[in-house]
Amino acid sequence: MDSELNSKVNLQEILNTLEVDRKKISETYKTCYILFGLAIVILVIGLLIRFPALGFIGFLVSALIAILMHFKIDDDVKQYKADYKTNVVASALKTVNESFVFAPLSGLSEYEFVSSELFTTEPDRYKTxxxxxxTTDKTSFWFAEVHAEYKTQTQTKNGTRTEWHTIFEGIIFAADFNKNFNVSTVVRPKSFGASLGAWFSKNVFSFGNTEVVQLENTEFDNKFVTYSKNQIEARYILTPAMMERILALNNKSDETISISFIHSKMYIAFPLSQNYFEAPIHSSLLAPDLLTDDLSIVKFMHDIVHELDLNTRIWGKE
Structure with a gap:
C-alpha cells in the first residue's frame, strides 16, 4: 500500500513539473499563431491601402519572429514529449501490469510485420x-503502433506523380501461442474478393498452395475468410471455442480485425486512427481523464490473453 501511495505521489510530482513545461510550450505556440495571424493582417492592410511594400515588410517581420520562436522551442517540445512517455506513460502502464516495459522509440520490426502474413502488400514506407x-501468467505478448504504406507512380505531363496508400494504420498485437505451427493460418476480413474465394472454395478453391478453409461456424465464415496450407491444422487451431472468442473480440473492435497464426505466434491487427501515448500541448496534464484513452487501449490489449484463453496450454511446442 505504501509503495502504491508513493508511486501516485511521485507521478503527481512529475505531472506538476511537466505541467510547467507544457504551459511554456503552449503559450509560445499561441504567440506564434498570433504573430502569423498578424502577419497576414498587415499584408492585407498594406495591399488595401496601396502600400504593398509596407505590407510585405510587416508580413516578413512578424512571420520571421514567429518562425524563430517556433524553431527555438522545438528542442523543448521534443524533450517534453520524451519525458512524458518515459516518466508518465511508463509509470501508468505498471498499474495495468507490473511486467510491462514501454519502449517509445521501438516498435514492431518491418520484418515481423511482413512475416506475420497479415497483409498481402509489402510496405514502401513503414513507421512504428x-x-x-x-507477460500475463504463462503468456508473453507485445504490441506497438504501426503505419505501413505502399506507393504508386503514374506518368503525367509534368513528370512522375507519386501517391501513398495506407496498407495498415493501428496497433499490431502479438503473443506466444505455445505451438510451432507447421504452416501459417491467416484470418482476414471478408472483402468482395474474399467472398468470391469462399464461394468457389466448396471444392477447395486454392491460391497457390494456400486454400480457403471452410469452418463450421457460419457467423465466423460470414465475417472472415480463412486461408491455410493445411486444412487439418487450421481447424485444430480454430476450434469452436476459439472462433467464438475471436468473434467476441472482434465485436469489441471498431473495425474488423485480422489474425494470423505463424511460427508459434499469434498476430492480431487492430485498425485504429488515433495516435496513443502522446503528450498534450494545449490541454492540462492535471486533468483527471489524462490517461483514460491510453490505459483503456492498453487494458484491451492486455485482456486479449484472457479473451482468447491463451494461458490454457493444450499444446506443447514441438
Whole structure:
C-alpha cells in the first residue's frame, strides 16, 4: 500500500513539473499563431491601402519572429514529449501490469510485420513506435503502433506523380501461442474478393498452395475468410471455442480485425486512427481523464490473453 501511495505521489510530482513545461510550450505556440495571424493582417492592410511594400515588410517581420520562436522551442517540445512517455506513460502502464516495459522509440520490426502474413502488400514506407512488452501468467505478448504504406507512380505531363496508400494504420498485437505451427493460418476480413474465394472454395478453391478453409461456424465464415496450407491444422487451431472468442473480440473492435497464426505466434491487427501515448500541448496534464484513452487501449490489449484463453496450454511446442 505504501509503495502504491508513493508511486501516485511521485507521478503527481512529475505531472506538476511537466505541467510547467507544457504551459511554456503552449503559450509560445499561441504567440506564434498570433504573430502569423498578424502577419497576414498587415499584408492585407498594406495591399488595401496601396502600400504593398509596407505590407510585405510587416508580413516578413512578424512571420520571421514567429518562425524563430517556433524553431527555438522545438528542442523543448521534443524533450517534453520524451519525458512524458518515459516518466508518465511508463509509470501508468505498471498499474495495468507490473511486467510491462514501454519502449517509445521501438516498435514492431518491418520484418515481423511482413512475416506475420497479415497483409498481402509489402510496405514502401513503414513507421512504428511505442512498443509495449509484457507477460500475463504463462503468456508473453507485445504490441506497438504501426503505419505501413505502399506507393504508386503514374506518368503525367509534368513528370512522375507519386501517391501513398495506407496498407495498415493501428496497433499490431502479438503473443506466444505455445505451438510451432507447421504452416501459417491467416484470418482476414471478408472483402468482395474474399467472398468470391469462399464461394468457389466448396471444392477447395486454392491460391497457390494456400486454400480457403471452410469452418463450421457460419457467423465466423460470414465475417472472415480463412486461408491455410493445411486444412487439418487450421481447424485444430480454430476450434469452436476459439472462433467464438475471436468473434467476441472482434465485436469489441471498431473495425474488423485480422489474425494470423505463424511460427508459434499469434498476430492480431487492430485498425485504429488515433495516435496513443502522446503528450498534450494545449490541454492540462492535471486533468483527471489524462490517461483514460491510453490505459483503456492498453487494458484491451492486455485482456486479449484472457479473451482468447491463451494461458490454457493444450499444446506443447514441438
Amino acid at each position: 513506435q511505442d512498443l509495449i512488452t509484457g
